[in-house]
Amino acid sequence: MKIAFIGLGIMGKPMALNLVKAGHKLNVFDFNKAAVAELEAAGAKACASAAETVEGVELVITMLPNSPHVKSVMIENDKLAEIMPKTATFIDCSSINPVASREIAAELAKHGIEMLDAPVSGGQPKAVDGTLAFMVGGKQEVFDKYKSVLEAMGSSVVLCGNVGAGNVTKLCNQTIVAVNIAALAEAMQMGQMCGVEPEKIFEAIKGGLAGSTVMNAKAPMMMDQNFVPGFRIDLHIKDLNNVVDAAKAVDAPIPLTQQVLEMMKILHHDGDGSCDHSALLKYYQKLTGEVLHH
Numbered sequence: 001m002k003i004a005f006i007g008l009g010i011m012g013k014p015m016a017l018n019l020v021k022a023g024h025k026l027n028v029f030d031f032n033k034a035a036v037a038e039l040e041a042a043g044a045k046a047c048a049s050a051a052e053t054v055e056g057v058e059l060v061i062t063m064l065p066n067s068p069h070v071k072s073v074m075i076e077n078d079k080l081a082e083i084m085p086k087t088a089t090f091i092d093c094s095s096i097n098p099v100a101s102r103e104i105a106a107e108l109a110k111h112g113i114e115m116l117d118a119p120v121s122g123g124q125p126k127a128v129d130g131t132l133a134f135m136v137g138g139k140q141e142v143f144d145k146y147k148s149v150l151e152a153m154g155s156s157v158v159l160c161g162n163v164g165a166g167n168v169t170k171l172c173n174q175t176i177v178a179v180n181i182a183a184l185a186e187a188m189q190m191g192q193m194c195g196v197e198p199e200k201i202f203e204a205i206k207g208g209l210a211g212s213t214v215m216n217a218k219a220p221m222m223m224d225q226n227f228v229p230g231f232r233i234d235l236h237i238k239d240l241n242n243v244v245d246a247a248k249a250v251d252a253p254i255p256l257t258q259q260v261l262e263m264m265k266i267l268h269h270d271g272d273g274s275c276d277h278s279a280l281l282k283y284y285q286k287l288t289g290e291v292l293h294h
C-alpha cells in the first residue's frame with residue numbers, strides 16, 4: 001500500500017521502518033532530516049514537506065507530539081485534509097486530546113475522508129519490535145480495512161468505539177499508570193522510613209493483589225535511583241493535561257489524576273522533566289531527604 005508517514009521521532013521512526021519491512025511504499029516527512037535520511041536508506045521516499053507526502057497515497061499516518069501538531073499538519077498549516085486524495089484514509093497514531101481527534105475527523109468528513117485515531121502503548125522498544133498495543137477509534141469497516149497495516153507495527157489492535165475512543169482509552173491508560181507509579185513511590189518511601197528494606201517490601205508483595213506491571217518495571221528503577229527514560233515526566237504531563245481537558249468537557253471527577261499532575265509539574269519545575277516517570281519517587285525524596293535504597 002502507498003502510505004504517507006509524517007513524524008519520525010522516537011516512536012514514528014521505528015514504526016515507519018516496520019511498515020517498509022512489511023512491503024509498504026512509504027513517503028516520509030519530518031523536520032528532522034537525519035530521521036528522514038534513515039528511512040530513505042531503508043527504501044522510503046524522502047519528501048521535503050508534509051504536502052509532498054500525500055501525492056497518490058491510499059493512507060496518511062501521523063505520529064506527532066500532541067494535538068496542536070496534528071491540527072497544524074491536517075487542518076491549519078499544511079492543510080492535508082484539503083489536499084490529500086479524497087479516496088485516502090487518515091490514521092493518527094499520536095496521543096492527543098480526543099476532543100481534537102473529533103474536530104479533525106469532522107473537518108475530514110467535509111471532504112468525504114474517513115479517520116481512525118490509533119494511539120499506542122508500549123514505548124520505543126515495542127515500536128522497534130513491532131509489538132505495540134493500538135487503541136483505535138473509528139468506524140468498524142474502516143478499522144477492518146486497515147487493521148493489517150497496524151498489525152505490521154503492533155501485536156494488539158483493539159477497536160474501542162467511534163473516533164476519539166482510541167485517545168480516550170489512551171488517557172485512561174495514562175491515568176492508571178501515573179497514579180500507580182505515585183502509589184508505588186509513596187508506599188516504598190513510607191515503608192523504608194518505617195524501617196523495612198524496600199527490596200523485601202517488593203519481594204513480599206509483588207505476587208499479590210498490589211503487584212502490577214508498573215511495580216515490576218518501576219520498583220527496581222526506583223531502588224537503583226535509575227531515572228533514565230523510558231517515558232519522560234514531561235510527556236506524561238502532556239497526557240495528564242489532556243485527561244484534565246477531556247474530563248472537564250464531561251464534568252468527570254479526577255482528583256487522583258490532578259494530584260499526580262501537580263506532583264509531576266513540581267518535578268518539571270525542579271529540572272526533572274526529562275527523567276523517567278518513575279522519578280515521581282523524587283517528589284517524596286525531596287520532601288523527606290530520605291533516599292530509597294536496595
Ligand code: NAD
Nearest residue numbers: 007008009010011012030031064065069094095120123124
Ligand atoms: P518525538 O518528539 O520523539 O517525535 C515527534 C516527531 O514529530 C519529531 O521528530 C518532530 O520533529 C516531528 N514533528 C513535529 N511537528 C511536526 C510537523 N509539523 N511536521 C512534521 N514533523 C513534525 O515523540 P515520540 O516519543 O515519537 O511520541 C510521538 C507520540 O507518541 C506522542 O503523542 C507521544 O505521547 C506518543 N507515545 C510516546 C511513547 C514513548 O515512549 N515515547 C509511547 C507511547 C506513545
